[in-house]
Amino acid sequence: MECHYQPLCNLKDTTMTRAKVRERVSQVETQQWADRAAAKPVLHFYVAHKREIRCEGFYDNASGSGLLFEARSGTLRTRRWQVSCGTAESAICELCGEEEESIEHVVLSCPRLEPKQPSGVSLEQALGFRQTGPSGGAAVTSDGRDRGAVTAIIDRTKRRLERMAGDRYALDPEMHALRCAARACQGHALKPLKNNAGQRGWMGRTGRRGNGGKTQARLQQSGAV
Structure with a gap:
């Protein structure tokens, strides 16, 4: 079978060095990647804050990393997302009942979720979209926090997302059953987990470093998300 591939860029009769060719190919690949992501409405926030293909060092095999990925x-799967998909009638947060349950609400402001984020943290910082310093060097937060503080903020986000998932599965057995079925298809059983409020949530049997999430972790580390 004959395959036809569109060339990334025209290198005919080029005098560029090998390093320059690689740089040019990388630029074209990055632009194509960004264009394809921008064509998907759900990725608008993502495309606006991630400008290049690179590995992210904050993913592991814990359930919080999978939720951060999402x-x-x-x-x-917030209530707002469910309303947009036609699977829920109300977008009000099930945990606090005060605001619409959006990604921003869950990550930053829901009073029922722990741990609390420091004052002034933005959604971009909490989700690990790095902000470059004035000189274009190492990534820092807008108020000058260093990498250690940035990592701590992302870890808080993971814990909040895990708490949201645990509380929601405790409130909604049907949702837990669906998640069990999805994870079973991946050969990854679930075990009950008590969260800080004493309610029963669920996590993967392999925990933080199990084999079940290696494939997902490799995909996350590839830099695609």
């Missing part, structure tokens, strides 16, 4: 890509 939040960054705009697919976290």
